[in-house]
Amino acid sequence: MTLTINPEVLEGIEFDEEGFMVDADDWTPTIGETIAAILELDLTERHWDVINFVRQEYADKGEAPTLRRITKVGGIPTKELYQLFPDGPAKIAAKVSGLAKPTGCI
Amino acid sequence: MATVDMSILDKIKGQPAGDKKAKRKLCLVASKGSLDMAYPPMILANAARMSGIDVDIFFTFWGLDIITKSKMNNINISAVGNPSFSMAPYAPWFKIPTWLGALPGMSWVATWMMNREIAKLDFPPIPEFMEMLVDTGARVFGCQMSMDMMGLDEDDLMDGAEVLGAMEFMEMSADAQVVFV
Numbered sequence: 001m002t003l004t005i006n007p008e009v010l011e012g013i014e015f016d017e018e019g020f021m022v023d024a025d026d027w028t029p030t031i032g033e034t035i036a037a038i039l040e041l042d043l044t045e046r047h048w049d050v051i052n053f054v055r056q057e058y059a060d061k062g063e064a065p066t067l068r069r070i071t072k073v074g075g076i077p078t079k080e081l082y083q084l085f086p087d088g089p090a091k092i093a094a095k096v097s098g099l100a101k102p103t104g105c106i
Numbered sequence: 107m108a109t110v111d112m113s114i115l116d117k118i119k120g121q122p123a124g125d126k127k128a129k130r131k132l133c134l135v136a137s138k139g140s141l142d143m144a145y146p147p148m149i150l151a152n153a154a155r156m157s158g159i160d161v162d163i164f165f166t167f168w169g170l171d172i173i174t175k176s177k178m179n180n181i182n183i184s185a186v187g188n189p190s191f192s193m194a195p196y197a198p199w200f201k202i203p204t205w206l207g208a209l210p211g212m213s214w215v216a217t218w219m220m221n222r223e224i225a226k227l228d229f230p231p232i233p234e235f236m237e238m239l240v241d242t243g244a245r246v247f248g249c250q251m252s253m254d255m256m257g258l259d260e261d262d263l264m265d266g267a268e269v270l271g272a273m274e275f276m277e278m279s280a281d282a283q284v285v286f287v
Contacts, residue, residue: 005115007112007114007115010114015114015117015118017117018117018120019114019117019118019119019120035118038115038118038119039118039119066228067156068228068230069228077241078238078241078242079241079242082155082241082242082243085158086158087158088155088156088157088158088159089156090156090157091156091157091158092158095118102156105149105152105153106149106152106227106228106229
């Protein structure tokens, strides 16, 4: 698996100390792809189902959904969510979707 | 050619360049079978999995009820012997004295109320929570000795649970952080 990273895409985008985007409104799908590539994550259609749901929830409510909401409302089963983001779906999905570090406990 | 601060890449990765950290691992020992003590290990295990940390949970003594098929639907809170027991969140100032908690039905009422508050926070009931944990990849073990003592075998445990001895648990948790609940 070879992923090409184009760091130029990230020019002018601000990240916090833990690598989460500071302003979620700066996000574009290209930036999402680049962040994913840096995390060595090959985005599939199912990843995009998660990212699109997360972005939609953010647009509607101003905050990232909990993982429980992604599974219950977004319709991505827990097992699959962890297969898609093996390094921890809460943080990684937020990072790739350009959102702040999630604070929910569930 | 645009210039990008390449340290951003390390920031996003969450680790300094070239420093591939060993994967963090957590072992939880769940030893209590009351409603208020069943949730902490489950919530910690789930939070760990959400952050990509490996998790093993070892259920021992009364904690076994949490993964025993015939018991996991009926985990209660005791209304006696807890000096912090109050009518929170409705009347947190009203501490329930042990003599009052001992009245018939008090445990049932307290369990019903706490389950309702838990549901409000969108935490699933215990059987669903445990299934979810297995789906997240957390490994679930029943303590061999406790099971022998209580006359249980692996078929009595929820799907996905395995039986493990204390010595094997020691080996399994050798490179992990261990939390006893």
